[in-house]
Every structure is written in structure tokens, then in C-alpha cells.
Amino acid sequence: MDEIELKFVASADQTAALCRQVPNLSGLVAQPTTRQLRSIYYDTPDQVLRRNGIALRLRFDGTEWVQTVKAKNKRHGGLHTTQESDCPADGETLRLKRIPDTALRARITALCRRRDLAPICETRMERTAALVDIPGEGRVELAIDRGEIRAGNRCASYHEVELELVSGEIAALFTLTGRLFPEGGLRFAPISKAARGYMLAADGRIAAAPAPRNAHPVPLTPEQTGETAAREVLRECFDQIIRNIDTVRDTDDPESVHQLRIGLRRFRSASALFRPVIGHPKLTQLSAEARWLSREVGQLRDLDVALSELVLPEAKACPEEPGFAQLADLLETRRQAQRDRLREVLTSARSQSFVLDLARFIETRGWLRPDDFAQDYRLSRPVKKLARRALRKRWTACETRAKGIETLSIDARHTLRKELKKLRYAVEFLSPLMPRKRTKAALKQLKRLQDVFGDLNDLSTVQGLFLAANAPGRKDPDVQRAVGRLLGSRRVQADLQWSEAQDLWHDLRARKPAL
Numbered sequence: 001m002d003e004i005e006l007k008f009v010a011s012a013d014q015t016a017a018l019c020r021q022v023p024n025l026s027g028l029v030a031q032p033t034t035r036q037l038r039s040i041y042y043d044t045p046d047q048v049l050r051r052n053g054i055a056l057r058l059r060f061d062g063t064e065w066v067q068t069v070k071a072k073n074k075r076h077g078g079l080h081t082t083q084e085s086d087c088p089a090d091g092e093t094l095r096l097k098r099i100p101d102t103a104l105r106a107r108i109t110a111l112c113r114r115r116d117l118a119p120i121c122e123t124r125m126e127r128t129a130a131l132v133d134i135p136g137e138g139r140v141e142l143a144i145d146r147g148e149i150r151a152g153n154r155c156a157s158y159h160e161v162e163l164e165l166v167s168g169e170i171a172a173l174f175t176l177t178g179r180l181f182p183e184g185g186l187r188f189a190p191i192s193k194a195a196r197g198y199m200l201a202a203d204g205r206i207a208a209a210p211a212p213r214n215a216h217p218v219p220l221t222p223e224q225t226g227e228t229a230a231r232e233v234l235r236e237c238f239d240q241i242i243r244n245i246d247t248v249r250d251t252d253d254p255e256s257v258h259q260l261r262i263g264l265r266r267f268r269s270a271s272a273l274f275r276p277v278i279g280h281p282k283l284t285q286l287s288a289e290a291r292w293l294s295r296e297v298g299q300l301r302d303l304d305v306a307l308s309e310l311v312l313p314e315a316k317a318c319p320e321e322p323g324f325a326q327l328a329d330l331l332e333t334r335r336q337a338q339r340d341r342l343r344e345v346l347t348s349a350r351s352q353s354f355v356l357d358l359a360r361f362i363e364t365r366g367w368l369r370p371d372d373f374a375q376d377y378r379l380s381r382p383v384k385k386l387a388r389r390a391l392r393k394r395w396t397a398c399e400t401r402a403k404g405i406e407t408l409s410i411d412a413r414h415t416l417r418k419e420l421k422k423l424r425y426a427v428e429f430l431s432p433l434m435p436r437k438r439t440k441a442a443l444k445q446l447k448r449l450q451d452v453f454g455d456l457n458d459l460s461t462v463q464g465l466f467l468a469a470n471a472p473g474r475k476d477p478d479v480q481r482a483v484g485r486l487l488g489s490r491r492v493q494a495d496l497q498w499s500e501a502q503d504l505w506h507d508l509r510a511r512k513p514a515l
Contacts, residue, residue, distance in 0.1 A: 121197025138168015151201035323482030
């Protein structure tokens with residue numbers, strides 16, 4: 001049996017508030033119940049089950065013991081889909097022969113042959129649970145867990161909210177989530193309690209250290225339909241976005257801000273790329289929300305760049321100029337204020353609605369239109385055909401914007417930079433479908449072009465920042481002298497790089513990516 005769940009890491013305050021809220025939920029099938037759960041997870045000394053994606057546990061729910069096997073845990077869009085097989089147990093005694101699923105039983109028996117099974121970790125939770133009907137969508141079991149995870153003499157408190165689909169459509173999970181967390185503040189749970197227990201046993205912690213999440217390649221194949229390819233690409237964009245949202249909330253690492261903006265831009269590029277297949281008003285709305293959030297993130301990213309990549313290097317190179325140190329202090333103060341503001345934005349109801357709506361759109365195939373009789377044809381067409389047309393469109397847009405490249409104005413250069421970025425994302429998404437050697441060379445050129453255009457854009461960024469009416473140190477002569485020195489050096493560098501950008505563009509035309 002497959003189990004489909006949405007899981008969220010929660011704070012003690014959030015779970016306490018939810019427990020107070022549950023009795024008054026509309027659609028409640030019966031009053032919530034609360035019980036104590038003890039779950040013990042078993043494995044071999046070399047953890048053969050974990051390495052094969054299997055969790056084996058015994059659970060006591062206050063009245064009886066149950067033996068459970070979980071396998072094939074897949075996570076997409078925050079959803080956990082797991083194969084599960086349960087049977088009654090005789091206390092704290094494993095009985096592998098009782099596993100109902102014959103294929104799972106045979107696999108686990110083979111993996112554990114001549115190996116002893118022993119407890120690795122356990123969870124002790126107070127669970128408040130209730131069944132909720134979502135009209136027109138389905139029935140959901142809501143479980144609010146408050147307790148701790150243990151491994152040997154190590155112990156960590158943990159709170160989690162699970163929504164399991166009992167019947168009906170996946171959309172019911174997202175609808176109930178929005179009702180439970182109307183004010184924002186959600187955190188998807190990327191791993192299971194069992195995985196956290198294993199981590200506690202090995203490393204003494206129940207979550208990986210927050211770190212920036214870069215873009216990952218999507219293994220598309222020519223046999224895939226356009227719809228399947230679009231879904232896989234959107235899932236990758238979603239994962240990059242939510243992982244970096246959490247990292248920005250938890251750390252001051254500038255790279256996580258950068259990767260969050262990249263994730264949002266990649267989603268918008270993917271939306272345009274696959275619009276002929278999954279075009280829908282909801283996709284347009286989601287793309288607009290991603291643009292809004294990207295602008296919010298961009299304000300902090302611009303300050304990161306101005307301070308770390310422009311002002312501090314100049315200050316180091318010109319120690320005799322006191323204005324640079326003052327400017328750096330002013331920028332740091334502004335950056336911290338902007339970081340605090342961005343964290344408020346990322347925990348807001350609007351940001352949460354964007355993330356939930358995006359996950360719902362992807363996982364429920366929100367692009368389907370019952371009245372669009374030609375849609376089946378578009379969805380079922382091979383992605384290879386879509387890729388050819390999409391790539392030609394992106395390339396044509398770049399060639400159009402690059403005409404007369406030697407004499408392009410600042411605004412025209414900025415427009416070309418954006419088109420090149422869209423082309424790069426398109427090539428990255430579709431690269432598994434393209435000739436490998438030629439694509440690799442084109443991507444190398446595109447990345448170099450983007451770096452050069454990024455440096456050119458830095459000049460525009462710092463001009464907007466340091467020449468604005470509310471510019472830091474606007475009335476301080478030392479700071480203004482440092483600003484003038486910085487802008488002068490950046491203009492000289494920009495002129496040199498613009499010459500390089502023209503050469504890179506001509507090289508790229510010779511290595512034009514093709515299918």
C-alpha cells in the first residue's frame with residue numbers, strides 16, 4: 001500500500017496552537033484523539049536496510065504492537081510517497097515472515113540473511129490525530145506529533161505535523177495545509193523521523209546543517225513526453241527554492257540568497273520554456289509571484305555583492321582611503337536590516353501561498369483543462385520536439401537583442417543579458433536531449449558570457465545604490481570620495497569587459513547549441 005503524506009517540521013508553539021485549533025476545524029469527522037506512540041527502528045550493524053531505502057520498525061500505540069516496513073520513499077513537491085506494509089507484532093519481537101507484502105518480505109529476508117537485527121533508534125511521541133473531510137477533494141488524517149527522538153544515550157526533541165491522504169485527491173492535502181497555517185511560517189520536512197534517528201545515532205543531530213542548495217541537472221530522456229519533462233524540471237526548481245528559503249531563514253550565508261534567486265529565476269524560465277505544453281493562467285500567476293519574491297531576494301543579494309565583491313576588495317586595495325571602511329560599515333548595517341526584512345517576507349502568508357500553490361500545481365497537474373480538447377495531444381508529444389522549437393526561440397531572441405552589439409546602449413545590454421540567461425537555463429534543462437560535446441562547449445561560453453554580463457550589471461547596481469537619494473554616507477565627504485573612486489574603477493573595468501563580452505558572443509555564435 002502506498003502512503004501519501006505532506007510533512008512539516010514545527011515548533012513547540014506551532015504544535016500547541018494546532019492542538020487547540022483542531023477541535024474547531026470544519027470538516028472534522030470525529031473529535032481528535034491523543035495517544036502515546038513508541039516506535040523502534042531496527043537494522044543490521046552495517047545498516048543494510050537504510051542503504052537500500054528500507055525502514056523496519058515496531059510501534060506500540062498504547063494498546064498493541066505493530067510491525068511496519070516502509071520502502072521506496074520518494075519526495076516531490078514536499079509530498080512523501082512511501083510503500084508501507086503492516087502486520088500485528090508480538091511485543092518487541094520482529095517476525096520477518098509475517099510481512100504481508102511478499103516482494104518486500106523476500107527482499108528484506110535476502111538483505112538480512114546471516115545478519116543480526118538490532119535497535120538503531122526510536123521515537124517517543126504524543127500524537128494528536130483527527131480525520132478531516134475536504135469537500136470535493138478527499139479525506140485527510142491530520143497527525144500532530146510532539147516528543148523526542150532517541151539513539152543510545154542521545155536524545156533530541158522533535159515536533160512534526162503530518163497530513164496523510166486517506167481517500168480522494170492529493171489536492172486535499174494542500175487545501176488543509178493552507179487552512180492550518182494561514183499566517184505562514186511553514187517548513188517542509190525533507191526527511192523522515194527514521195532518517196533523523198539514524199542521523200542522531202551517527203552524528204548526534206537530527207537535521208543536516210543548513211547549506212545553500214545549487215541547481216541539479218534533470219535527467220530528461222528523448223522518450224519522455226513534454227508533460228513529464230515539464231513536471232520533472234518544475235520539481236527540481238521547487239526543491240531548489242524551498243531548500244534555500246530555509247537556509248536564508250537559518251543562516252547569514254550570502255550564497256543561499258544567491259541560490260534562492262537563481263531557483264526563482266530558473267522556475268520562471270522553465271515556466272516560459274514549457275508554456276506551450278502546460279500553459280495555464282495559474283502558471284502565469286505563479287511566475288508573477290516568483291518575480292515578486294525574486295525582487296525581494298534581489299535587494300539583499302545586491303547589498304551582498306556591493307559589500308563583499310566591490311567595497312571590501314577596494315578597501316583592501318586602497319588602505320589609505322578611510323571612506324571605504326566607513327562605507328563598509330554603513331552597508332553592513334543596511335544589509336542586516338534587509339536580511340531581517342527578507343526573513344519576515346519568507347515566513348509571510350504570501351510567500352507560503354506561493355510555495356504551496358507551486359507544489360499543488362506541480363503535484364496535482366494543475367495545468368489540466370477539461371474543456372481543452374487539444375491538450376492531450378500537446379501533453380503527449382515527445383519532449384524532443386518541444387526542445388527543438390523552444391531552443392530555436394530562445395536563440396532567435398538572443399540574436400535579435402545582440403544585433404549591432406558593438407553599439408548597444410546600457411539598457412540594450414541589460415536586455416541582452418536577460419535573454420542570454422534564459423538561453424542558458426533552457427540549454428541546462430534540455431542538455432540531456434542534445435549532442436553532448438557541442439552542448440558542453442556552448443554552455444561553457446554561456447556561463448562565461450553570463451559572468452561578464454554579471455560584472456557589467458554590478459556597475460549598474462552600485463550606481464543605483466550609491467547615487468540614490470537615500471544612499472549610505474550621502475553627506476559624508478570621505479564616503480563620497482570612496483564612492484567616486486569605486487565607480488570610476490568599475491567603469492574602466494566595465495569598458496574592458498564589454499569588449500570581452502562582444503568576443504564571447506561571436507564565439508558563442510560559432511558554437512550555437514543545437515539538437
